[in-house]
Amino acid sequence: MILFSGITKSYAKKPVLDSISLIIKEGELLFITGPSGAGKTTLLKLIYCSERPDKGHITVADWEVSKLKQGEIPELRRNIGIIFQDFKLLPNRTVFDNVALALSIHGMNPGKTRHYVNEILEEVKLLDKANLFPQFLSGGEQQRVVIARAMVSKPVVLLADEPTGDLDVENAKAIMELFSKINRKGTTVVIATHDENLFRGSGHRVIFINDHYIEKEYVG
Numbered sequence: 001m002i003l004f005s006g007i008t009k010s011y012a013k014k015p016v017l018d019s020i021s022l023i024i025k026e027g028e029l030l031f032i033t034g035p036s037g038a039g040k041t042t043l044l045k046l047i048y049c050s051e052r053p054d055k056g057h058i059t060v061a062d063w064e065v066s067k068l069k070q071g072e073i074p075e076l077r078r079n080i081g082i083i084f085q086d087f088k089l090l091p092n093r094t095v096f097d098n099v100a101l102a103l104s105i106h107g108m109n110p111g112k113t114r115h116y117v118n119e120i121l122e123e124v125k126l127l128d129k130a131n132l133f134p135q136f137l138s139g140g141e142q143q144r145v146v147i148a149r150a151m152v153s154k155p156v157v158l159l160a161d162e163p164t165g166d167l168d169v170e171n172a173k174a175i176m177e178l179f180s181k182i183n184r185k186g187t188t189v190v191i192a193t194h195d196e197n198l199f200r201g202s203g204h205r206v207i208f209i210n211d212h213y214i215e216k217e218y219v220g
């Protein structure tokens with residue numbers, strides 16, 4: 001599903017990733033971990049083409065990501081769900097509208113949009129809060145809206161960067177269960193995290209990045 005072949009990425013001549021090769025299988029749930037500054041976020045950004053590699057090839061499903069022209073990037077992103085801390089919920093839009101916006105941007109008609117949004121809000125157990133503004137939701141609930149927003153367009157890949165960073169243990173566990181459920185339904189999920197509790201005992205593959213390369217790989 002996702003292939004990294006000899007990926008090298010530097011910022012201002014400072015290497016971050018050096019000749020990384022990695023295969024993420026269709027339907028896999030993969031964790032990326034490692035110390036702060038190791039390049040976890042950078043690796044995710046390379047997948048959705050927010051950063052470009054200096055060297056190497058990346059493919060995601062049928063897209064040669066490293067060769068995409070600027071105008072082709074939105075099409076790639078329509079197929080990738082992205083959960084990043086800097087993509088906040090809009091405070092002046094309801095839960096429903098926050099999730100629906102992703103679809104109306106894609107040009108979906110209102111009837112179909114309502115159906116898709118309700119379906120995913122049901123899935124994250126927030127249908128009863130659809131008309132509230134984000135400020136009236138708990139941190140865990142807000143994060144479930146963020147996940148709903150990422151999943152509403154039925155992406156083939158879900159990328160999450162420190163998705164439980166602001167949450168307590170109970171909420172982090174609930175979010176992780178939601179990712180597992182999404183993964184069991186067939187979506188490939190890639191999660192970058194510091195939090196060992198997320199992957200310990202999970203049975204999923206863990207990639208540990210350090211010193212610009214994949215230092216070890218094991219089953220969590």
Ligand SMILES: Nc1ncnc2c1ncn2[C@@H]1O[C@H](COP(=O)(O)OP(=O)(O)OP(=O)(O)O)[C@@H](O)[C@H]1O
Pocket residue numbers: 011012016034035036037038039040041042043194
């Ligand atoms: N746009 C940028 N310009 C310059 N340097 C950058 C940029 N983005 C990241 N870096 C640098 O690249 C390195 C890797 O950053 P990255 O955000 O990928 O690390 P990370 O593993 O996600 O860290 P953290 O665990 O703190 O989130 C860091 O040294 C960072 O300062």
Ligand SMILES: [Mg+2]
Pocket residue numbers: 040041042161
């Ligand atoms: Mg990061």
